[in-house]
Amino acid sequence: MQQGWDHLPSRYRDDRLYALALDKKRIWVHWAEGTALQKIADRQFPDGWERAPRLLRIESGTGTVRLLPCPAEYGAAFVDGLRSSAEVRVEYGLEMKGEFWPLYETSVRMPGPHAAVSRRRERPDSISSYSIYRVT
Numbered sequence: 060m061q062q063g064w065d066h067l068p069s070r071y072r073d074d075r076l077y078a079l080a081l082d083k084k085r086i087w088v089h090w091a092e093g094t095a096l097q098k099i100a101d102r103q104f105p106d107g108w109e110r111a112p113r114l115l116r117i118e119s120g121t122g123t124v125r126l127l128p129c130p131a132e133y134g135a136a137f138v139d140g141l142r143s144s145a146e147v148r149v150e151y152g153l154e155m156k157g158e159f160w161p162l163y164e165t166s167v168r169m170p171g172p173h174a175a176v177s178r179r180r181e182r183p184d185s186i187s188s189y190s191i192y193r194v195t
Contacts (some may be wrong), residue, residue, distance in 0.1 A: 076151050078165035083143040083170050088115060090151045091133040096162055104155060111153040120145030144171040
């Protein structure tokens with residue numbers, strides 16, 4: 060068994076985009092760029108995609124779309140002001156030449172107005188200390 064941190068990779072290169080409903084009007088989003096994205100972006104945008112601004116595109120089922128700036132490579136964000144019971148579409152992408160180019164997408168169904176709360180005890184170092192709603 061190796062000791063120390065020198066045997067660990069500097070970064071795990073996996074592509075992902077997660078969206079999790081925290082309550083009836085708020086989600087938590089997590090993203091990470093990996094090698095698959097790099098290969099696709101290198102082919103599609105051979106000059107300078109690495110420096111392009113990253114955006115989260117949130118469509119909340121109301122016909123409005125929000126573009127939120129976010130850090131490149133990996134990060135997390137809380138998004139509020141969403142509609143309960145809506146299917147929320149989340150896309151992570153690049154802003155190139157004044158246009159949004161989606162790289163990943165996912166969706167999450169928001170709990171309805173009469174959803175029951177299911178409280179869980181969580182460790183203090185867990186992702187959130189919020190109650191997770193269960194659609195009933």
